[in-house]
Amino acid sequence: MSQDKPMHFIRQIIAQDIAEGLPPSAVHTRFPPEPNGCLHIGHAKAFCLDFGMALENGGKCNLRFDDTNPDKEETRFVDAIKEDVHWLGFDWEDREYYASDYFEKLYELAEELIKNGKAYACTLSADEFKEYRGVPGQPGKPSPWRDRPPEESLDIFRRMRAGEFEEGAYVIRAKIDMASPNLHMRDPAIYRIKKAEHHRTGAKWCIYPMYDFAHCLSDAIEGITHSICTLEFEVHRPLYDWFIDNTSIIKTLAVHPRQYEFARLNLSYTMMSKRKLQQLVAENIVEGWDDPRMPTLAGMRRRGYTAAAIRNFCEVIGVTKFNSLTELALLEHCVRQDLNKVAKRAMAVFDPLEVEIENWEEGKVDMLDAVNNPEDESAGIRKIPFSKRIYIERADFMENPPKKYFRLSPGGEVRLRYAYIMRCKDVVKDAEGNIAKLICTIDTESRGGNAPDGRKVKGTIHWVSADHAREAVARLYEPLFTRADMSDLPEGSDFKDFLNPSSVEEKKILIEPSLADARAGEPLQFERNAYFMADAKLHSPQHPVFNRTVALKDSYSK
Numbered sequence: 001m002s003q004d005k006p007m008h009f010i011r012q013i014i015a016q017d018i019a020e021g022l023p024p025s026a027v028h029t030r031f032p033p034e035p036n037g038c039l040h041i042g043h044a045k046a047f048c049l050d051f052g053m054a055l056e057n058g059g060k061c062n063l064r065f066d067d068t069n070p071d072k073e074e075t076r077f078v079d080a081i082k083e084d085v086h087w088l089g090f091d092w093e094d095r096e097y098y099a100s101d102y103f104e105k106l107y108e109l110a111e112e113l114i115k116n117g118k119a120y121a122c123t124l125s126a127d128e129f130k131e132y133r134g135v136p137g138q139p140g141k142p143s144p145w146r147d148r149p150p151e152e153s154l155d156i157f158r159r160m161r162a163g164e165f166e167e168g169a170y171v172i173r174a175k176i177d178m179a180s181p182n183l184h185m186r187d188p189a190i191y192r193i194k195k196a197e198h199h200r201t202g203a204k205w206c207i208y209p210m211y212d213f214a215h216c217l218s219d220a221i222e223g224i225t226h227s228i229c230t231l232e233f234e235v236h237r238p239l240y241d242w243f244i245d246n247t248s249i250i251k252t253l254a255v256h257p258r259q260y261e262f263a264r265l266n267l268s269y270t271m272m273s274k275r276k277l278q279q280l281v282a283e284n285i286v287e288g289w290d291d292p293r294m295p296t297l298a299g300m301r302r303r304g305y306t307a308a309a310i311r312n313f314c315e316v317i318g319v320t321k322f323n324s325l326t327e328l329a330l331l332e333h334c335v336r337q338d339l340n341k342v343a344k345r346a347m348a349v350f351d352p353l354e355v356e357i358e359n360w361e362e363g364k365v366d367m368l369d370a371v372n373n374p375e376d377e378s379a380g381i382r383k384i385p386f387s388k389r390i391y392i393e394r395a396d397f398m399e400n401p402p403k404k405y406f407r408l409s410p411g412g413e414v415r416l417r418y419a420y421i422m423r424c425k426d427v428v429k430d431a432e433g434n435i436a437k438l439i440c441t442i443d444t445e446s447r448g449g450n451a452p453d454g455r456k457v458k459g460t461i462h463w464v465s466a467d468h469a470r471e472a473v474a475r476l477y478e479p480l481f482t483r484a485d486m487s488d489l490p491e492g493s494d495f496k497d498f499l500n501p502s503s504v505e506e507k508k509i510l511i512e513p514s515l516a517d518a519r520a521g522e523p524l525q526f527e528r529n530a531y532f533m534a535d536a537k538l539h540s541p542q543h544p545v546f547n548r549t550v551a552l553k554d555s556y557s558k
């Protein structure tokens with residue numbers, strides 16, 4: 001195991017198993033998404049762990065689609081999930097599996113349970129089922145069908161499969177313990193009738209296995225050793241073991257799969273429930289699963305978060321058994337840390353103030369060298385045009401500056417990034433007295449930004465050439481929600497009560513010409529402003545559109 005990774009309880013369990021004789025390369029995990037939506041940052045935490053544990057031991061991790069609920073599952077989500085896992089840098093090689101691949105085998109195992117008197121066909125309605133199951137603290141009541149003879153249950157099961165009954169007419173239940181303090185052990189359903197087309201098996205089946213039955217047995221079929229899931233499955237764990245221990249699958253196993261539970265990721269100002277994310281999409285509250293405000297990997301990718309930053313975040317947050325709320329600021333910190341290393345710098349002006357350079361010839365263009373990334377020499381340089389008219393940010397000029405104001409003011413000097421030292425000579429105002437334009441001069445000897453006489457100019461500001469700048473749209477994002485803890489809403493409230501009305505703002509900006517050729521997937525820093533990325537869907541060289549990925553500095557934690 002790699003030495004620089006922090007120890008956590010899953011690493012510890014695996015290390016212990018290896019110490020007790022499990023060959024490291026036998027470590028076999030799986031990531032089991034249900035293809036009913038796109039993956040979000042919480043899933044990333046889960047699969048970084050699943051793939052990570054396998055990788056660091058030289059073991060294997062399977063990608064298994066948990067597709068036992070045909071109503072909500074779609075092939076487009078299968079494709080999206082595969083893209084996201086690959087994007088984050090993980091590979092399942094040829095081990096792309098589906099719970100639906102095992103429907104026949106699972107059916108056989110259910111028949112086997114029935115034949116052995118360990119499962120039965122129950123005729124109770126859904127409401128009666130619940131009523132008989134009872135409540136914690138009191139034993140449940142056995143179903144009147146609990147002792148139905150195996151031959152009769154088997155006959156019903158076969159006819160269920162043949163489509164002879166309506167939905168809800170029967171369920172197959174495991175015969176476990178109606179007095180168990182754990183409600184999940186009170187004869188849970190293992191098969192139900194569902195007359196729905198499945199995205200892979202079509203109309204072949206009209207009965208579908210329940211998650212608890214399918215998941216552990218799929219793990220067993222695939223030879224999974226460590227089945228890592230979130231805490232809510234802790235109470236299902238006895239059932240996980242029961243199905244494996246009470247079917248013939250146990251005889252085929254070199255290693256008994258074990259389930260381990262960790263705390264799910266909750267992130268402040270972020271909603272992680274797939275069902276509710278689906279609602280945001282369906283009700284057009286966002287522009288789709290890949291809306292840059294969504295906590296989905298598709299959304300984050302489009303916004304400009306990098307895979308490396310997300311992987312690092314998943315490592316930094318660690319793995320525990322206690323639910324907690326992780327600060328969004330921490331994720332943004334990880335994103336910033338990576339972008340600082342990889343983002344290509346460029347200049348864009350958000351609130352332009354025109355500047356005319358008095359001592360520059362009309363029509364003359366100087367192509368200046370600009371460093372693409374001061375953190376990475378290999379990123380090289382680009383040429384940027386300088387001309388008689390430029391734009392600077394309105395906020396970089398003050399008519400009556402306080403002391404120690406290092407940007408531009410009447411009579412003062414400032415350095416234009418990658419260009420010249422410039423002095424402000426005149427302020428031109430419009431009829432209402434607003435500043436319309438500045439008349440400046442440059443020190444022609446200061447090309448590149450240094451004064452020939454070595455005089456100090458403290459401030460450096462960004463700019464674009466007015467004759468060459470291109471118009472673009474910047475999409476500025478804030479969190480989708482105004483409430484920090486979206487995993488625990490106050491009674492009677494709905495997540496929509498906390499929607500942030502200004503989660504996206506579009507702003508017209510002026511960009512240096514090279515930015516029109518920016519590509520989605522290429523991280524950018526608009527100097528002194530924020531990190532940005534060309535939008536994968538809306539950007540074109542003719543109509544540049546950029547997403548603000550993250551501010552240069554943390555603005556949440558005060």
Ligand code: ATP
Binds near residue numbers: 033045046263
């Ligand atoms: P839903 O939100 O619809 O209940 P889900 O988020 O559990 O679904 P799955 O596709 O079943 O979606 O999840 C795949 C895996 O990701 C599971 O092992 C699950 O435990 C894990 N997972 C889901 N959400 C989180 C989260 N917020 N943090 C960590 N792991 C998560």
Ligand code: MG
Binds near residue numbers: 034
């Ligand atoms: Mg789930």
